Amino acid sequence: MCRAGVVLGxxxxxxxxxxxxxxxxxxxxxxxxxxxxxxxxxxxxHLPRLEARLDSLLDVAAGLEARVEAERERYESSTRETxxxxxxxxxxxxxxLALPRDIETATAxxxxxxxxxxxPIFGAPPAALGEVQLGYYDHRGEWNPRIAEGNGMRYxxxxxxxxxxxxxxxxxxxxxxxxxEGPIAFYAWLGQAASIDDETDLAGFDPRSDLLGARRHLAAxxxxxxxxxxxxxxxxxAVSLGLRPEGWTLEEVARAWxxxxxLREILTDRRWFRRADLGGQDRFEVGDASIDAAEYFTxxxxxxTVPEGASIDEADIVVLEGTEIFHDVAPASASTRxxxxxxxxxxxxxxxxxxxxxxxxxxxxEEALEVVAGMPVDELAEEWRLRLGADTERPGxxxxxxxxxxxxxxxxxxxxxxTRWRLGR
Amino acid sequence: MTKQLLLLHWKAARWGLLPWVVAAFGVxxxxxxxxxxxxxxxxxxxxxxxxxxxxxxxxxxxAAGSTIALTAWSxxxxxxxxxxxxxxxxxxxxxxxxxxxxxxxxxxxxVALGAGGLIAASMxxxxxxxxxxxxxxxxxxxxxxxxxxxxxxxxxxxxxRTALIVLTVGLGAVLLGDPxxxxxxxxxxxxxxxxxxxxxxxxxxxxxxxxxxxTGNWLLFDx
Numbered sequence: 316m317c318r319a320g321v322v323l324g325x326x327x328x329x330x331x332x333x334x335x336x337x338x339x340x341x342x343x344x345x346x347x348x349x350x351x352x353x354x355x356x357x358x359x360x361h362l363p364r365l366e367a368r369l370d371s372l373l374d375v376a377a378g379l380e381a382r383v384e385a386e387r388e389r390y391e392s393s394t395r396e397t398x399x400x401x402x403x404x405x406x407x408x409x410x411x412l413a414l415p416r417d418i419e420t421a422t423a424x425x426x427x428x429x430x431x432x433x434x435p436i437f438g439a440p441p442a443a444l445g446e447v448q449l450g451y452y453d454h455r456g457e458w459n460p461r462i463a464e465g466n467g468m469r470y471x472x473x474x475x476x477x478x479x480x481x482x483x484x485x486x487x488x489x490x491x492x493x494x495x496e497g498p499i500a501f502y503a504w505l506g507q508a509a510s511i512d513d514e515t516d517l518a519g520f521d522p523r524s525d526l527l528g529a530r531r532h533l534a535a536x537x538x539x540x541x542x543x544x545x546x547x548x549x550x551x552x553a554v555s556l557g558l559r560p561e562g563w564t565l566e567e568v569a570r571a572w573x574x575x576x577x578l579r580e581i582l583t584d585r586r587w588f589r590r591a592d593l594g595g596q597d598r599f600e601v602g603d604a605s606i607d608a609a610e611y612f613t614x615x616x617x618x619x620t621v622p623e624g625a626s627i628d629e630a631d632i633v634v635l636e637g638t639e640i641f642h643d644v645a646p647a648s649a650s651t652r653x654x655x656x657x658x659x660x661x662x663x664x665x666x667x668x669x670x671x672x673x674x675x676x677x678x679x680x681e682e683a684l685e686v687v688a689g690m691p692v693d694e695l696a697e698e699w700r701l702r703l704g705a706d707t708e709r710p711g712x713x714x715x716x717x718x719x720x721x722x723x724x725x726x727x728x729x730x731x732x733x734t735r736w737r738l739g740r
Numbered sequence: 741m742t743k744q745l746l747l748l749h750w751k752a753a754r755w756g757l758l759p760w761v762v763a764a765f766g767v768x769x770x771x772x773x774x775x776x777x778x779x780x781x782x783x784x785x786x787x788x789x790x791x792x793x794x795x796x797x798x799x800x801x802x803a804a805g806s807t808i809a810l811t812a813w814s815x816x817x818x819x820x821x822x823x824x825x826x827x828x829x830x831x832x833x834x835x836x837x838x839x840x841x842x843x844x845x846x847x848x849x850x851v852a853l854g855a856g857g858l859i860a861a862s863m864x865x866x867x868x869x870x871x872x873x874x875x876x877x878x879x880x881x882x883x884x885x886x887x888x889x890x891x892x893x894x895x896x897x898x899x900x901r902t903a904l905i906v907l908t909v910g911l912g913a914v915l916l917g918d919p920x921x922x923x924x925x926x927x928x929x930x931x932x933x934x935x936x937x938x939x940x941x942x943x944x945x946x947x948x949x950x951x952x953x954x955t956g957n958w959l960l961f962d963x
Contacts, residue, residue, distance in 0.1 A: 408959045428934075528787075530963055531787050531962070531963055532787070533866075533869075534867060534869035534870050534963040535787060535867050535869075535870055536867075537867065542868055542869060542870075545869055608778055608899040609959075611961045666806040673957075710873035710876045710877050710880065710957045710958065710959055710960075712957075713956065714879070714880060714883065714949060714953065714956075715883075715952040715953050716883065718946045718947060718948055718949070718950070718952060719884075719886060719887050719950060719952070720883075720886070722887065722890060722950035723843075723887065723889070723890035723950075725890075726890035726893065726950075727835075727836065727839045727890060727893070727894075728890060729894050729897075730835050730839060730893055730894045730898075731830070731831070731832040731835040731836055731839075731895035731897075731899040732832070733835065733898050
């Protein structure tokens with residue numbers, strides 16, 4: 316009704332202006348005689364009719380809305396009747412969610428994934444995995460609007476043309492589900508590894524330990540603690556892995572990783588989008604002092620008061636920005652950290668997975684690792700360092716020289732037995 | 741006779757071998773070029789830049805070894821083995837001399853790789869714990885070339901029919917093996933989940949396999 320009132324008001328005003336304009340243009344019949352005012356009462360006579368016509372439009376709109384709603388309800392009920400809803404099945408201890416047409420394939424995929432990738436390390440699936448929903452949707456089949464919001468994009472495994480091998484997705488889905496069931500500290504520490512979508516050997520998540528890859532990564536990163544770690548210092552190994560040795564603060568850990576210039580370079584690489592947030596400025600004026608834009612952003616993001624003229628170093632920034640940035644900046648990559656976690660599970664023996672999943676959600680990372688491995692973090696780091704050094708195949712090492720030369724000689728001798736007579740062959 | 745056969749083999753093999761020699765020399769430089777484009781070598785991306793190119797080395801070794809082996813016998817096959825029949829030497833000695841000439845020629849691409857690796861290594865500043873292995877890589881390359889050469893030489897020394905049969909079966913197993921096994925698994929459940937390429941790779945990587953040298957670490961730079 317409000318809209319009708321506004322329209323009506325405009326119509327009345329327009330009609331009044333038009334009437335006044337017409338009256339102004341009309342020559343006076345009797346010069347010097349004042350003409351009567353324009354016929355406003357005439358417009359007022361039309362008002363109820365106009366109002367009724369406008370109100371009738373509202374009725375039409377309401378009717379159309381009702382029809383649309385009815386159509387929507389009819390469509391949804393027909394969808395419910397004619398299209399299959401996703402079904403959930405627990406198979407081999409894994410909770411799987413897929414359309415009925417896909418459920419067999421999905422179940423087989425997740426069971427095979429567990430058997431081939433996880434079982435050698437984790438044993439049988441923990442009970443928690445029976446409660447989760449490991450999704451699977453094949454986009455190549457007929458579209459089913461009931462699969463989920465976003466056309467199935469929220470399913471952890473999606474098969475489509477050009478992405479026909481779902482195994483890497485299934486590995487990621489299972490590991491992500493496991494990490495979500497355990498303490499937050501592990502998810503923050505390892506979650507990045509589970510979410511990496513990369514086909515290269517050194518990225519992406521695979522719980523099968525890649526100690527050689529870890530060693531290569533540590534060696535190629537410009538970090539003091541990485542060098543010390545490969546030289547035999549297990550405390551440096553723990554620090555590189557983003558762990559806090561006893562008596563260390565997080566700032567000290569971050570400060571030990573790189574020299575200040577390198578850490579600034581790394582942070583700058585990760586800050587470009589933040590500079591964009593700050594209008595592309597590199598520095599901000601706070602009082603009389605100029606402060607680094609990223610530093611300013613850090614204060615602002617954490618709700619802290621920017622101290623006038625004060626400056627914090629890069630390590631403080633890393634810690635202030637929270638665990639995600641802290642682990643992202645750490646010189647040991649997520650896949651390298653995964654090798655330590657896998658070792659903790661292995662050394663923890665039977666029940667280590669259950670202990671992991673039963674941990675309090677807020678338990679600190681170091682404590683969580685100790686519970687899983689059943690040993691102090693420094694001993695775990697030392698064992699990891701020893702294995703890291705043992706699993707190395709250099710380009711010149713372990714060459715099968717004897718076997719190759721033996722075969723070459725044998726093949727040479729065999730070739731001597733061939734005949735020179737070729738007639739008819 | 742050794743010198744003549746070596747010269748004859750060189751004449752037959754040189755143009756076929758040239759692309760592999762150039763590639764063996766150039767791939768290390770290509771690796772370093774890729775790294776330079778992406779930035780400093782002191783980066784965790786080092787491996788991600790290098791590892792995708794490392795399988796090129798064993799492939800080049802197989803190509804070079806096969807080229808040398810096939811060109812060793814191409815002359816004889818083309819002339820109907822008349823030259824060999826006319827020589828006043830026993831067949832075994834003729835074959836053995838030819839075989840030794842090929843072993844010598846196989847060193848050429850390996851030397852090219854070693855030279856390319858040395859130049860590439862001198863062009864970059866490596867991180868403290870990373871080393872260049874041009875010599876080790878060249879030696880591995882030579883062994884791999886010899887392995888491919890030995891197999892192909894033995895095949896080519898026989899009849900063309902034998903060589904064709906063996907090569908066809910081998911290539912067929914590699915290219916079509918998986919689909920065939922997958923199809924057969926519908927009839928034979930025991931084959932379900934078996935991947936022929938994985939089986940072949942597993943056999944090839946056994947310590948006593950002649951192809952073991954093709955597997956393993958082929959990185960120019962490593963810890």
